[in-house]
Amino acid sequence: MYRRLLLLGLLRREDMHGYRLNEFIERDMAFCTDIKKPTAYYLLDKLAEEGYLSEVEETSDEGRPPRKTYHITAQGKQYFQELLRETLRSYDPVTFPVDMSIAFLDELPGDEALALLEERRHRVQAQLDEVRAAPEHGGSLRYVIEHHTQYLETELSWLQSVMDEIAAQQENGKGQTNHE
């Protein structure tokens, strides 16, 4: 649903065709969304069918492929508002896949666990670097960047604390576990 919100939100500012939308999303919002191109095209189609967007087919003037420009309708604006409010007010508990591996960490010898967690730490750090490098165009996208920055910093500090504790156990000679 948040993907619909994204598309409607961008189209509310300016009419665009799918390619431009995907381009913008990939360049400026990659750090906070995972929408894929075919999904975007699919959703634009669907939103148009449902009456939230109107599409204007532009037959190509030159050698360029034809394209459809989307414009948000009155119902679309209302729908956008509904989605916006609902998304703002509601909170769905998050699940982290890594939690399951942490929960069963006793399955792995401590040194291997440490190596894998170190690898993970690098990836989280890389993601944080990417967020910090995000183009800083004004507007409330600034809050979103701050959101991800804080989230990732917390993630790093938690990871570090887990690694510290494992390393401590390792030194105490309690690091022996049942491994296959």
Place this chain on the structure above:
Amino acid sequence: MYRRLLLLGLLRREDMHGYRLNEFIERDMAFCTDIKKPTAYYLLDKLAEEGYLSEVEETSDEGRPPRKTYHITAQGKQYFQELLRETLRSYDPVTFPVDMSIAFLDELPGDEALALLEERRHRVQAQLDEVRAAPEHGGSLRYVIEHHTQYLETELSWLQSVMDEIAAQQENGKGQTNHE
């Protein structure tokens, strides 16, 4: 995939039938997973088909319905290890639906935005309370609880900072936006 890891991880400790598994998950792990009952049954079936679990049908002695007890196989243990390592080392960027509503926050009058965010804050706080109330049985589940606690605290502090900034703009009379 992390759902498979969860089921295999629990079965690695002790043979169980689906009902007990679901019961345990709901009581002790609700705060960190969103697996639904039919999904669990479905996955147990599938994991058995794939040779990672063996199932023993126990025809009911008394009036109780018959049940299938699952036991992890050697391949299952290996598969579990693979999933465990892969899940530990890899990091998939998280997306927060709320980000999309924050990105387009200028669509809403400031006072309404504040009211909705306040509602959200309450829900996040409730979730944090629930995590803190989680049964504290030993093992590395402790790390998972810590993970969620820190995540939710960060979430609350970020929310607060967004609300503060909106309130500040409101006072400066910049709170006027284009609304329908």
Place this chain on the structure above:
DNA sequence: GGGCGCATGTAATGAGTTACATGATTGA
């Protein structure tokens, strides 16, 4: 007699992804 606990499922649906297809122009 009505609801809860025990125990398992199925059928339909949804949301999104992957891999693939098309085809013209422009620049190295």
Place this chain on the structure above:
DNA sequence: TCAATCATGTAACTCATTACATGCGCCC
């Protein structure tokens, strides 16, 4: 001539969910 840019899609698939179905025994 080879890749990239522009521009749009489809078909098949995965993963998981929702809503529903079943049926006995126990307790109030």
